[in-house]
Amino acid sequence: MKTIFQLFVALPLLWTASHVMGQTTTPWQVPAAKKTVKNPVAASAAVVEKGKSLYNTHCKSCHGDPGKNNGLPLQPKPTDPASAQYQAQTDGEMFYKMMTGRGAMPKFADVISETDKWSIIHYVRTFGKKKSSADAIEVEADTLAMPASTLLQAGVPIQLNLHIRERDTMLIATLTTVGASGEPVPAAGVEVAFFVKRYFGDLPLGEGVQRTDVNGWAAVELPVNLPGDTAGMLTLIAKAIINDGIDNVSDTLQAAFGKPLVMRNITEERSLWGRARVAPLYIIITFFGALLIVWGTMGYVVMNVLKINRQEA
Amino acid sequence: MSVNKLSPEESRSVLNKIETDLLRPLTHHKGFELWILFLALVFIVGGYAYFIQLRDGLGVTAMRDYTSWGMYIGNFVFFVATSLIGMFISSVLGLLKIKWITPISRIAEMIALAFAMWAGIVIVIDMGRPDRLLNVFLHGRFQSPIVWDVTVVTTYVAISTLLLLLPLIPDAAIVRRRLPDLPKWQMKIYDLLHLGWEARPDQYQTIRRSMRILAILIIPVALSIHTVTSWLFAATLRAGWDSTIFGPYFVSGAFVAGAAAVIIAMYFFRYNYKLGDYITDFHFNRMGQVLVLVSAVYIYFNLNEYFVPAYKMRTAEQLHLHEMFQGHWAFLFWFTQIGCLAIPTLLLIFKRMRKPGIMLWLSVLVLIGAWFKRLLIVVPVQQHPYLPIQNVPESFHHYVPTGIEIMLTFLPIAGVLLIITIIAKLFPVMPVWEIAHEKGVDESMIK
Structure with a gap:
């Protein structure tokens, strides 16, 4: 914004x-x-x-x-x-x-x-x-020199799998494509962009451009202090940029690697402007304290006066 | 404590005279029925007005979106104010051991109780949906002055009732003995109230000690009832209400209204109840001095309240103050400030003015001024909101009370007079036992 x-x-x-x-x-x-x-x-x-x-x-x-x-x-x-x-x-x-x-x-x-x-x-x-x-x-x-490029341009289907290596919070995208005889082959040299979903648009992760290596892997380190939802969940996205962004392949992943979002509900906090239930303690104590002292004294006086007809020994 | 002890014979005759004088109005009441009839008439008319208001809603009043607090609230503030005098006379002056208040202390207590009770009812009259009154207690916010107001008014009524009832205990015993021919239901009240009074020293001690405790207790309660009433206004940001001195300003003004009300009641009881031997010129002189004192304090607060903002003339205050000083409200403003406050105070400084007849009229003027002053505090401020509504209907800009509102303002006033009338009809308007004690009557005989 x-x-x-x-x-x-x-x-x-x-x-x-x-x-x-x-x-x-x-x-x-x-x-x-x-x-x-x-x-x-x-x-x-x-x-x-x-x-x-x-x-x-x-x-x-x-x-x-x-x-x-x-x-x-x-x-x-x-x-x-x-x-x-x-x-x-x-x-x-x-x-x-x-x-x-x-x-x-x-x-x-x-x-x-x-x-x-x-x-x-x-x-x-x-x-x-x-x-x-x-x-x-x-x-x-x-x-x-990157072998995958040729394959991609030929319109061979490509598959992206996103996962997290928990040990060092690496976000890894594994790209596979289909080999000449139909067997899965790692897609190397493909540009992969990583994002975290935010309220407005997606936040790119990592510096510069990531490309898959010979194993078809591209990785980026996940920042540790990103705010997630109330459970700390983040929505992670990896996008393989293919044919200048025309045939992108992407995968998303939910992971509890964010900082849990603590919602501060100020209507639930004690305040002068809040509801009676959340009145400041000092006001409640003063109110009922004063009420107790005044009505207690009145009660004491009434009890005493009601006893005046009793003959003292 | 008595000045000079009388012999048993003298005691008997003095006590007899006091009892005869003070109890006479209980059986002799010229014009009492006519007076009750008049009050009943006001109640019928007011009751009909209230019926219309209940049926058609608050639209029958002149209150609109701008002026949403009108004559009812002004009346409420006036009632709360006037009720404060009970605390001032029987507590402040009483604890200072000022002797001359004895014959007027019950008058002050009656005024306090009657006005405080009706103050609560006036608030209900101002409610469009009185059936939702319970919601204040169910969902009231402790942060809101409204809840404190309801609480302290109730508490003040309770303490005032006790302060009225305690000195009635020996008096009830006296009435019971002296007037055994009163109607049965009336005798039942005295039976219930005299609590087996035998004028024993320990009974005197209990009564005096209890009254002393209540006299101390009522001071903070009375101060808070009117301070909280002022905070209903001062806790907002509106120009004209947004003031730090509203608490003491209201309290000092309360004593002015209350002192004037007491003087009027004193005059009435002195002449109508033929109590000239008890409420003397001396007492009027003293009450005149009290009125000068409290008025002087109030004038001082008025200076602060109006001329300090007027000196600065901030934009928002300017609109309000111009309307008060030279605009729409100017006549009423200067009439209350000069005619009903400054001039009576100045006149009462002179001893020759502190005579019952003159004081009655000056007090009536002060009391009328006090009532209009409350209206001036409540209404004009609301006609200059910080955020004016666009294309606001013409009626929002003005506030002229409707007939319904005027009738429903007279209804509580009649109600106050009714309560005072009933108390003064059932009990002596002065504490017989205290007056007898001061004249030196042997205490053990007062029963």
């Missing part, structure tokens, strides 16, 4: 800022020395995954999904990273622009580490047409 609220505040501000500060549509000049800087981080599937995750966190809100041209309508419009115009830049230029920022484009010098910035560039490059160029790398080939 808070994020949505922040977005509502931030969007008009950004839009205004882009109009006020970004009027200069002059080309963004990058110093020649910076232009030629090479990406020092070696490309790998892990790096690309990391870059994707970072892109989704820091860049997507303005630049949109690469290739879909759905960035924010700012002035000037944030360039789609998959566009030819964008991909025409050198890695050095991209890096420089992320470092310095201009207009509505924030300065990420201190926000994202250098390694991470280079990882984002690796990820963005996967949308470039010139994948075989000097800067781009064979990400596809790398991904293909």
Whole structure:
């Protein structure tokens, strides 16, 4: 909720800022020395995954999904990273622009580490047409090293089983698929996302992207202090992302690993505003104490007076 | 304790005169039937009004969503206030060993009991569904001043009854001996009440000791009954009620109303019951001084209650205070504050004003002012809610009591007079034995 609220505040501000500060549509000049800087981080599937995750966190809100041209309508419009115009830049230029920022484009010098910035560039490059160029790398080939991918794309059914290893509260998803002769085979290299069900939406678990290993396992550690329901039950979800989220397979699990939710029912607590049954003790004691003293004294007086006709010995 | 002991012969003749004087009204009652008839008439008219209210609901009153406490509650506060004088005269002045209160102590007790009893009934009159009264006891919240109010009013009625009955024990024995020809049912009451009184020293000791205990006990109870009544208002946030001095402000105002009521009753009993030898100018002079004292304290509290908020004039208070000082309620406000409080107090400072005739009229003025003052405390505040209702009906903005309400205000007043009349008809209005004792009559003869 808070994020949505922040977005509502931030969007008009950004839009205004882009109009006020970004009027200069002059080309963004990058110093020649910076232009030629090479990406020092070696490309790998892990790096690309990391870059994707970072892109989704820091860049997507303005630049949109690469290739879909759905960035924010700012002035000037944030360039789609998959566009030819964008991909025409050198890695050095991209890096420089992320470092310095201009207009509505924030300065990420201190926000994202250098390694991470280079990882984002690796990820963005996967949308470039010139994948075989000097800067781009064979990400596809790398991904293909994971055997499950091919199986999945062929539409072979896949099954996800979620369980908890109680010893160290690891949440484990086991993915199995069907082998060539119909026998169950572990599905390796499949992206698995873990969540805990909350009131509003699902809370993602674990850092970065989890993929199943050769045994078809993906795991994430379950945080110990998550609030559950009154019995401490949590609803855990594992989702295998298949075909870019089109053919997801998921499994849910109820587990008493949360902190039991203690509902504080203030109408049951003693208070001045509550019902008579939950009146503050000091009021009840004062009330009945005073009543006892006054009526007791009156009773004492009456008893004495009623005895006055008795002749004293 | 007696001033000068009389010889047995003198004792007999003095006691005889006191008994004759004080018991005469029990058998001689010119105009008594007419007076009862008048009260009965008020009861019939009031009873019919109550029937209409029961049948048609509280809609027959002028009370609406804004002014939901009207004349009934004002009347209730007035009744509770006036009843406090019993505690002031027989307890506070009595414990201070002030002698002149002896002939008026029972008058004060009668007023206290009658007003306190009817205060409880007035609250029931204000209920739209009196059949749900029991719910206050079944589901009442100890946190609410309403429950304390019901409790302390009941307790105060009980103690006042005891304080009235205890000194009646020797008097019942005297009436029994002196007037054996009274109707049988009446004699039964004296038989029951005299508890075998033989004027023995140990009996005197028991009565005096018991009265002393009750006199002490009634002080906190009486203070709490009117303090709690004030908290019914002060425990809210409404501008005009949200005041820290409401407790003492109400209590001091109560003594003003009660003292005025006692003076009026004194005047009536002195002339109608021909008790000029007992309620003398001296007693009026003293009661006048009491009225000046309590009025001065009350004026002081009024200054605090009105001029401190008026000096600050917070927005919410402003609306209320302007209506009181120069708006809709201005005439009634200044009439009660100046005409019915300041002027009588100023006049009574002078000794020549403290004479029965003048004091009667000044007391009537003070008592009327005291009644309207309660209305001014209760009603105007409610017409300026913090959160006004939108498109509120015109009738919510004003409060003019309906005929039903006026009739049902006179009914309890007649009820109070009826109780006082009945007590004064059945028993001497002064404690015969105490008066005789003060005149030096041998105590063992008073039986």
